[in-house]
Every structure is written in structure tokens, then in C-alpha cells.
Amino acid sequence: MNKYLEFFKTLHDEVAPTGYLGRGSHYSVLRSVVWHDNLQHPLTKPVYHDLAIIWDEDHDIRVIEVVKLLYFAGLITPAIIVGERKGSFTLLVSEQTVEEAGKKWLSRYQQAIEEITQSLDDPWSAEVASINSRDHGIINDNYEKVSQYLQTINMLWQLGIKPVQ
Numbered sequence: 001m002n003k004y005l006e007f008f009k010t011l012h013d014e015v016a017p018t019g020y021l022g023r024g025s026h027y028s029v030l031r032s033v034v035w036h037d038n039l040q041h042p043l044t045k046p047v048y049h050d051l052a053i054i055w056d057e058d059h060d061i062r063v064i065e066v067v068k069l070l071y072f073a074g075l076i077t078p079a080i081i082v083g084e085r086k087g088s089f090t091l092l093v094s095e096q097t098v099e100e101a102g103k104k105w106l107s108r109y110q111q112a113i114e115e116i117t118q119s120l121d122d123p124w125s126a127e128v129a130s131i132n133s134r135d136h137g138i139i140n141d142n143y144e145k146v147s148q149y150l151q152t153i154n155m156l157w158q159l160g161i162k163p164v165q
Contacts, residue, residue, distance in 0.1 A: 004064045007071070008032045011050065011157070017057050021149055022085075022139040024057030029157050030067070035127045037078045038097045038161050039105070049076060051157050052088075054083030054138050054150075063089070063120070069116045076110060080159035081131060083138045089117045090138040092150070094160055098130045101115060 001013045008030040017024025034049045036042055053063060063084045070091075079102075091113055098106060110128040115130040116129040117126040129136040131150055139146045153159070 002028070004028070004030060005068055006122050008051075008067075012049055013082055014055070014060065021145055022056060022141045023070055024055075025032050025141075025149070026055050026059075027043045027153055028055070029153075029159075032071060032076065033164070034161070035075050036074060037100055038094065040074060046164055048162050048164055050154050050162065051076065051079055052081045052157065054081060056085050056139075060142070062120070063159050065120065066117060066124075069119070070113070073112070073116060075109070075112055075116070077161060080154060081138070084124065084136060085140065087122075087124050088137060089113070089149075091126065091128045092131045092133075092136060092138065093128065094154075095130050095132050097129050106139070135164045 001010050003010055006098055010028060011031050012029040014026035014028060018026045029050055029052050031048055031050050033046045057092045066089055078093045078097050079091050080094055083090050113128055117124040127136060131154060134143055
């Protein structure tokens with residue numbers, strides 16, 4: 001199992017395409033310790049944050065640099081799934097986060113993510129969306145298949161914030 005970042009534990013790691021969704025989609029799940037909730041409010045105790053990375057066929061590890069920058073900027077906790085496809089970074093948040101935060105917060109968060117992806121040596125565009133959105137481009141395939149895949153990963157790993165036990 002790969003250790004992608006020194007302050008994240010790899011819980012699950014698919015290193016090559018699995019099946020026929022998209023063009024070789026596969027995923028990894030990383031865990032970090034954070035001090036903020038899904039809306040970036042400070043907490044009195046640390047919590048775990050589990051994040052899935054959706055890889056396409058080329059397993060472009062440059063996405064790890066973005067995850068690292070998001071972590072250091074305090075922007076990682078709303079994210080439950082991230083991925084890169086064709087030079088575009090996608091960050092998905094839970095439907096609960098969208099409902100609790102509202103469109104104004106989501107717009108500001110999108111802008112902060114874009115600032116990070118544009119600061120890369122090879123800048124990427126960025127999008128932030130709900131895991132339930134029909135409009136994100138994290139995997140290029142039929143919406144129903146992509147939705148089921150993402151929801152299954154989320155269900156299996158209960159992505160996002162969870163108490164330290």
C-alpha cells in the first residue's frame with residue numbers, strides 16, 4: 001500500500017484500473033487527523049477525516065500535491081472525494097455540507113480551491129460540487145453508474161469527519 005503523504009494514513013489503495021467505469025477508474029482512501037468540522041469550524045478535540053481519491057487510468061499522483069495544499073490551508077475537511085481528470089480537479093462534498101453551508105459558502109470555498117489549483121506549476125481548473133450533483137466531471141461515464149460508484153465508496157468508508165475512538 002502506498003504512503004502518499006506523511007500525515008495521512010492510507011486505508012485503501014487501488015493502484016491500477018479496476019473494471020470498466022470511465023476510463024479505468026479506481027480509488028484510494030486516506031485518513032488524516034483534523035481540528036475542524038466539515039464547515040471548517042474549529043473543534044475542541046481532534047477528529048478523523050477520511051477522503052477518497054478517484055484515479056483515472058493514468059493514476060496521476062499530482063493530485064496528492066493538491067490534497068497536501070488543501071490540508072495545510074485548512075480547506076480539506078469539507079471534501080469527501082477528490083480527483084483529477086484531463087487537467088481538471090474535482091472536489092466533492094456531502095449533500096449535508098451543501099445544505100448546512102449554503103450557496104454563498106460553497107462559492108467562496110470554490111474560489112479558495114481554484115486559488116490552490118491555479119498556484120500549481122501546471123495549473124488545473126477546479127470544480128466543487130455535491131456528491132449528488134449531475135454536473136461534476138470526476139468520472140466520464142453514465143451518471144447513474146458514476147453516482148452508484150461514488151455513493152458505494154462513501155457508504156463503505158463513511159467518508160468525511162468522524163470521531164477519534
